[in-house]
Amino acid sequence: MKKNDSEKVGDPPVKDFAQRLLAWHSVHGRHDLPWQHPRTPYRVWVAEVMLQQTQVQTVIPYFARFMARFADVEALAAADVSEVLALWSGLGYYARGRNLHRAAQQIVAEGGFPMDRLGWEALSGIGRSTAAAIVAQAYGQREAILDGNVKRVLCRLFGVEGWAGERAVSERLWMLAEQLLPAECELMPDYTQAQMDLGATVCTRSRPRCEVCPFEKDCVAVQQNRVSELPTPRPRKALPVREVMWQICVNDDRVWLVERDQGGLWGGLHVFAQVETPRGVPLPPFRHTFTHFHLDIAPYLWHTHLPNPTPDTGAWWPLQEALALPLPAPVKKLLMEVQDES
Ligand code: SF4
Structure with a gap:
């Protein structure tokens, strides 16, 4: 043929x-x-x-x-x-x-x-x-x-x-x-x-x-011996990379989370505060890939007793309750690591 x-x-x-x-x-x-x-x-x-x-x-x-x-x-x-x-x-x-x-x-x-x-x-x-x-x-x-x-x-x-x-x-x-x-x-x-x-x-x-x-x-x-070529992939376009620093604030067994506005990326989910100048101990950075970009995440773990540890409006949540909130997968993964450490 x-x-x-x-x-x-x-x-x-x-x-x-x-x-x-x-x-x-x-x-x-x-x-x-x-x-x-x-x-x-x-x-x-x-x-x-x-x-x-x-x-x-x-x-x-x-x-x-x-x-x-x-x-x-x-x-x-x-x-x-x-x-x-x-x-x-x-x-x-x-x-x-x-x-x-x-x-x-x-x-x-x-x-x-x-x-x-x-x-x-x-x-x-x-x-x-x-x-x-x-x-x-x-x-x-x-x-x-x-x-x-x-x-x-x-x-x-x-x-x-x-x-x-x-x-x-x-x-x-x-x-x-x-x-x-x-x-x-x-x-x-x-x-x-x-x-x-x-x-x-x-x-x-x-x-x-x-x-x-x-x-x-x-x-x-x-x-035609073309199994590995089909289906034709989407034309390659390098995904842009965005970088963020996440401040994981821990107060004994509570964690500070910020609820994102509805709409947009992770709308309505609870996330860690995003900061320009992190405090505490750096955790291993990792990449989370969305359809349109890579997000390179640098998390920092900070033990603090401040009532409002970041400029973002957030709340202290007991770890167990925090895990039951709507969370993006990388936030959940980090919270589980924090829980294992504590
Ligand atoms: S349809 Fe898919 S699985 Fe079936 S013979 Fe063709 S390539 Fe192989």
Whole structure:
């Protein structure tokens, strides 16, 4: 096959793709995920939002705690956003938690869950693929998903070139995803899960297990020996680096934390004071990477009994209580280290 043959729009999809994927899934797929039992709109929605950017194994305990505290959308809508963020603490991408809470209030205000993909897309923080994943799993609607796992599989299987963030590439992938859908609505919940499972467990980012993939014989990337080149990565751009010094103030078993304003980076979360001139003992510096920049953090541990140890408005928290607050992952990690030392 010539290199570009696979790139023409309108390629016939792999024969019997859905049936073969489902056959694979019935033996090797995940059938015991907590949000599958039962697959209600509420549970599927919360799970899909948590699964954006986060792996299944990480999500499971967060999902369980979330469901234990907020049994339904009414409970979630009525909660204070700080409690939602506290349960989100450590999962990252906190805008998801804030949007989930806002969307719960929208749903309650509108008298119930949206009944189709476009209705879900109108809610805070829900894009096309997440909306499709919800209606496909909760209602059995024929909607294609295109999350990171599915993009990777399609790029390799069909030899799709170019970064998926480019419009033409994205349109081609959506078209393929739609062409491959099974005809029967009742297959949609398992089919949707099967796509995610194949990408997460077989067609993995590094070292995919092509020898156990049901599509090995059809796969353009395998035929052309280009598995490691596809999908085409985002064009490289060096991330900018920002540097901060964090003042960890400790007063016996209490710690000084500052609550950030809502909105913006780590909005509504509790952090250490950021200072120009630190005091106390330097702890090992480390890097935390966001999508758009690296944050190089230099923490300083200072034992003090001052009532207001930093210019920022903050509060003294008993360590145990501090650990239950909504915290960014690097703050939580440092607090746990402080706790181990004390
Ligand atoms: S054969 Fe390999 S590269 Fe192709 S879809 Fe399967 S796991 Fe992915």
